[in-house]
Amino acid sequence: MNTNTSLSRGQAWQKWLWRLLAVAVLAYLPVVLTDRAAFGIALSNMQLLNLGLTQVNLMLIAMLGALSLNYLTGSAGLISIGHAAFYATGAMTAAITGSQLGWPFPLVLLSAAVSGALVGVLAGLPSLRVRGLYFVLSTLAVHHVIVYVFLEYQFKFFDVVGIPYAGAKLGGWELNTPIRWYFFLLALVVLVYAGFAASLRTREGRAMQAMRDHELAATSMGVDVRILRLKAFGLSSAVASVAGALFAYLLTNVTSEAFGITFAIQFIAMIIIGGMGSLPGALVGAAIWLLLPSIIGGLAPRSSEAVGLTRLFLVEGRAQFVQLIFGMLVIVLLIFAPRGITGLGRDIRQLLASWRGR
Amino acid sequence: MSAALEIEGLSVAYARKGLALQDVNLSVPKGGIVALLGANGAGKTTLIRAVTGLLDLHHGAVTAGQIRFGGQSMLGVPAHKRVRLGMGQVPEGRLVFKHLSVEDNLRVGADILPRGQLHEGLEAVYTLFPRLRERRQQAAGWMSGGEQQMLALGRAMIGRPQLLLVDELSLGLAPLIVKDIYKQLRVIGETLGTTMLVVEQNARLALEFAESAFILAGGRIAFSGTSAEIAASPAIQQSYLGGGAAQAAGEEAAQ
Amino acid sequence: MFGQVLFSGLALGSIYGLVALGFTVIFKATDVFNFAQGMFVVLGAYLAVTAISLLGLPFPLAILFLVIASALVGAVIHILLIQPLSGRPMLSVIMLTIALSIVLRSVIELTYGPQGRTLSTPLPMGVLVVGDVRMSYLHLWAALVSWLCMAIFGAFFRFTSVGLLMRATADGHEAAVVSGVNVNAMNRVAWGIGTTLAAIGGLFLGQLQIASPELETIGLLALPAVVIGGMQSIPGAIIGGLLVGVIEQMASAYISPKSSDIVIYLLLLVILMVRPWGLFGQRELGRV
Numbered sequence: 057m058n059t060n061t062s063l064s065r066g067q068a069w070q071k072w073l074w075r076l077l078a079v080a081v082l083a084y085l086p087v088v089l090t091d092r093a094a095f096g097i098a099l100s101n102m103q104l105l106n107l108g109l110t111q112v113n114l115m116l117i118a119m120l121g122a123l124s125l126n127y128l129t130g131s132a133g134l135i136s137i138g139h140a141a142f143y144a145t146g147a148m149t150a151a152i153t154g155s156q157l158g159w160p161f162p163l164v165l166l167s168a169a170v171s172g173a174l175v176g177v178l179a180g181l182p183s184l185r186v187r188g189l190y191f192v193l194s195t196l197a198v199h200h201v202i203v204y205v206f207l208e209y210q211f212k213f214f215d216v217v218g219i220p221y222a223g224a225k226l227g228g229w230e231l232n233t234p235i236r237w238y239f240f241l242l243a244l245v246v247l248v249y250a251g252f253a254a255s256l257r258t259r260e261g262r263a264m265q266a267m268r269d270h271e272l273a274a275t276s277m278g279v280d281v282r283i284l285r286l287k288a289f290g291l292s293s294a295v296a297s298v299a300g301a302l303f304a305y306l307l308t309n310v311t312s313e314a315f316g317i318t319f320a321i322q323f324i325a326m327i328i329i330g331g332m333g334s335l336p337g338a339l340v341g342a343a344i345w346l347l348l349p350s351i352i353g354g355l356a357p358r359s360s361e362a363v364g365l366t367r368l369f370l371v372e373g374r375a376q377f378v379q380l381i382f383g384m385l386v387i388v389l390l391i392f393a394p395r396g397i398t399g400l401g402r403d404i405r406q407l408l409a410s411w412r413g414r
Numbered sequence: 415m416s417a418a419l420e421i422e423g424l425s426v427a428y429a430r431k432g433l434a435l436q437d438v439n440l441s442v443p444k445g446g447i448v449a450l451l452g453a454n455g456a457g458k459t460t461l462i463r464a465v466t467g468l469l470d471l472h473h474g475a476v477t478a479g480q481i482r483f484g485g486q487s488m489l490g491v492p493a494h495k496r497v498r499l500g501m502g503q504v505p506e507g508r509l510v511f512k513h514l515s516v517e518d519n520l521r522v523g524a525d526i527l528p529r530g531q532l533h534e535g536l537e538a539v540y541t542l543f544p545r546l547r548e549r550r551q552q553a554a555g556w557m558s559g560g561e562q563q564m565l566a567l568g569r570a571m572i573g574r575p576q577l578l579l580v581d582e583l584s585l586g587l588a589p590l591i592v593k594d595i596y597k598q599l600r601v602i603g604e605t606l607g608t609t610m611l612v613v614e615q616n617a618r619l620a621l622e623f624a625e626s627a628f629i630l631a632g633g634r635i636a637f638s639g640t641s642a643e644i645a646a647s648p649a650i651q652q653s654y655l656g657g658g659a660a661q662a663a664g665e666e667a668a669q
Numbered sequence: 670m671f672g673q674v675l676f677s678g679l680a681l682g683s684i685y686g687l688v689a690l691g692f693t694v695i696f697k698a699t700d701v702f703n704f705a706q707g708m709f710v711v712l713g714a715y716l717a718v719t720a721i722s723l724l725g726l727p728f729p730l731a732i733l734f735l736v737i738a739s740a741l742v743g744a745v746i747h748i749l750l751i752q753p754l755s756g757r758p759m760l761s762v763i764m765l766t767i768a769l770s771i772v773l774r775s776v777i778e779l780t781y782g783p784q785g786r787t788l789s790t791p792l793p794m795g796v797l798v799v800g801d802v803r804m805s806y807l808h809l810w811a812a813l814v815s816w817l818c819m820a821i822f823g824a825f826f827r828f829t830s831v832g833l834l835m836r837a838t839a840d841g842h843e844a845a846v847v848s849g850v851n852v853n854a855m856n857r858v859a860w861g862i863g864t865t866l867a868a869i870g871g872l873f874l875g876q877l878q879i880a881s882p883e884l885e886t887i888g889l890l891a892l893p894a895v896v897i898g899g900m901q902s903i904p905g906a907i908i909g910g911l912l913v914g915v916i917e918q919m920a921s922a923y924i925s926p927k928s929s930d931i932v933i934y935l936l937l938l939v940i941l942m943v944r945p946w947g948l949f950g951q952r953e954l955g956r957v
Contacts, residue, residue, distance in 0.1 A: 135763075185945070373779045509843055522837045
């Protein structure tokens with residue numbers, strides 16, 4: 057008995073220590089990336105995995121997108137191929153309320169969330185009528201329609217160069233440096249993660265996960281499955297829409313091409329790689345999406361020195377090579393590790409635990 | 415080898431349901447007509463699936479033992495190959511091609527035959543089951559259960575298999591039709607000398623039809639012997655085949 | 670004007686019908702909703718470029734090269750990717766075909782460069798004028814060959830023994846195994862056929878426009894075509910393709926060129942809400 061309590065206290069200490077360490081790393085990271093040095097020691101590009109703070113910021117936004125998609129797909133069992141369309145919704149709403157009407161930034165984000173939720177519910181309506189494959193197709197159609205609306209809007213009120221976004225500030229604090237963006241986005245990611253995790257623990261959340269597995273079981277829990285689905289869609293799209301608005305402000309200019317089907321597919325790839333249905337999986341998937349091009353870019357020798365295939369893959373065709381690796385990674389994981397990297401991680405941990413148990 | 419089918423020490427398990435067959439030994443002599451009996455869930459269909467190679471389709475696998483057909487080991491041989499080696503199959507539920515015509519159904523089965531013999535093969539089946547000839551262009555899905563059973567049988571026989579495996583022929587069919595089909599099966603057995611292993615829930619029918627029988631209970635062979643032996647022993651029937659069938663068979667034997 | 674639009678709609682629609690047919694063959698055989706079908710079209714265009722411009726083959730040989738190469742690609746994809754995932758949930762397989770399209774696209778771009786390549790064939794370039802309709806020979810040939818391929822496939826499916834076995838496999842997987850059909854081989858043939866039909870479509874689309882990865886969006890119009898026509902139905906695929914072609918051209922002419930895709934996807938949404946099994950399909954709804 058005594059050993060048990062002291063062990064669990066030890067384990068509790070361990071947990072807190074790890075969390076403290078993580079917070080410290082996350083807080084110090086932007087400084088490292090900006091100064092290109094840690095504790096005064098200069099770090100080469102290679103050692104920093106060729107990362108810049110802007111890319112990390114893009115990854116944080118992608119995490120929002122992946123989290124929202126995983127919430128929808130993995131937890132509620134609804135598959136949406138056209139997730140990028142909600143990014144477009146947010147960007148367009150931000151263009152209207154921010155660039156055209158000049159609303160303050162927090163209100164712009166709020167308006168993006170509301171419009172995203174509305175569009176999300178609309179997009180989810182086909183799920184009342186059809187399921188499975190047909191529903192997936194409906195999300196594809198919805199994607200095309202929304203991006204088309206964005207395109208028409210862009211050309212009507214702006215021009216082919218794109219829609220400009222400026223004035224991202226919270227009260228007096230202006231988001232004008234990557235470090236400020238970093239902390240803002242990090243806080244947002246943590247908030248959204250916690251929010252989704254909490255939502256999944258409520259009765260409705262558990263019903264949703266039941267709904268993914270077996271609809272009758274969920275109905276027997278006393279919840280209207282159809283309303284639940286629409287709620288899930290609305291919440292997921294709201295978050296994605298805000299992410300889209302932030303995306304637009306971070307890049308300060310977007311065109312409709314940014315929201316093509318290729319982009320939407322990246323999210324699906326992210327959650328497959330990370331592990332569907334797991335919130336940490338969304339984070340892992342987005343991180344890999346960020347790291348892959350950086351690592352490959354880091355491997356590239358200077359362009360003048362490269363020859364043959366290396367030149368093709370790493371210099372001229374680098375973007376395509378990254379996509380190739382990305383796609384193959386998804387395929388390999390689908391065949392051999394369908395629960396993604398977090399699933400693998402869980403399996404490995406279980407394996408280790410069973411060894412230790414002996 | 416005078417045995418067409420030899421099963422030694424066979425154990426089979428399903429992914430979710432666990433062990434279904436344990437240490438089963440069974441052999442069917444060439445030209446023999448053998449019945450496989452037992453209560454529901456005893457493992458009859460599992461045994462047939464192991465022989466025909468359909469286990470992995472149903473998430474099962476052979477965990478021990480050997481299956482030999484015509485002296486050749488069948489383990490690892492894919493199911494469709496076993497058919498082409500001479501194992502005709504009439505599965506539980508008939509599994510006819512619902513959207514194909516009767517004749518097309520038969521043609522699929524006849525794919526094993528060399529080209530010139532297709533017409534002969536079709537004629538043989540139509541002679542055996544005249545009702546199929548009447549319906550030759552009809553879609554199989556629209557036919558009655560009995561006609562579908564005849565079709566499934568015809569499709570299996572058209573390729574002139576050495577061994578015919580029939581699973582639950584009588585399920586869902588009127589007794590008169592079942593009697594008729596077993597009569598035709600008898601004819602096939604006598605004229606072609608096809609070896610037959612028949613899974614049948616209706617023990618009385620099976621014992622009438624077959625020469626000998628194996629009784630499965632709880633995944634093991636509980637008893638084996640000639641039909642006469644089994645029919646004459648109410649004790650065996652009571653223990654393994656359930657009261658009703660036992661009584662009826664007992665009455666038959668007493669006559 | 671109307672006659673002109675109708676003509677190009679039907680001509681393009683024939684090509685879409687061919688691609689949609691390939692898609693349906695794959696779907697009927699293996700239950701896979703192949704999102705990579707659009708990239709198969711692109712593959713066809715680039716194979717044509719390779720055969721004609723890079724290898725300098727005479728046209729008939731180039732066609733042969735295209736057919737054999739694309740059939741091989743389809744079969745290999747089935748062996749490496751589809752067969753291992755049989756029995757998995759449909760979502761996984763859909764993702765697989767999406768990932769496949771990503772991989773194919775990047776391979777093609779790495780091999781040929783991201784810009785398009787012109788595809789020149791000895792097909793006649795002129796125009797046949799009938800009344801006030803100008804029919805380009807290219808369109809006519811594209812439609813003719815598409816219909817010829819569909820007819821050949823139809824005959825193959827209906828009258829050959831392999832076609833019979835494929836129909837049997839589509840009818841019932843276990844029933845086919847029990848009857849001695851090598852189901853895996855039949856599915857491989859289905860994938861080979863599906864890929865080849867798309868590739869032939871790519872040959873014509875590549876010549877009508879240009880061989881580039883952007884052809885994928887056009888190739889993907891086969892998806893709404895199949896849904897509108899009815900998913901497991903072969904005549905449905907062809908008619909769906911024709912409809913999509915005509916609607917696309919009509920929208921492009923009478924509304925605006927950019928709107929043509931949207932009109933089709935809106936129609937897709939309507940069909941999904943009102944009659945999801947399409948014009949010729951059967952009522953069994955989607956699985957996942």
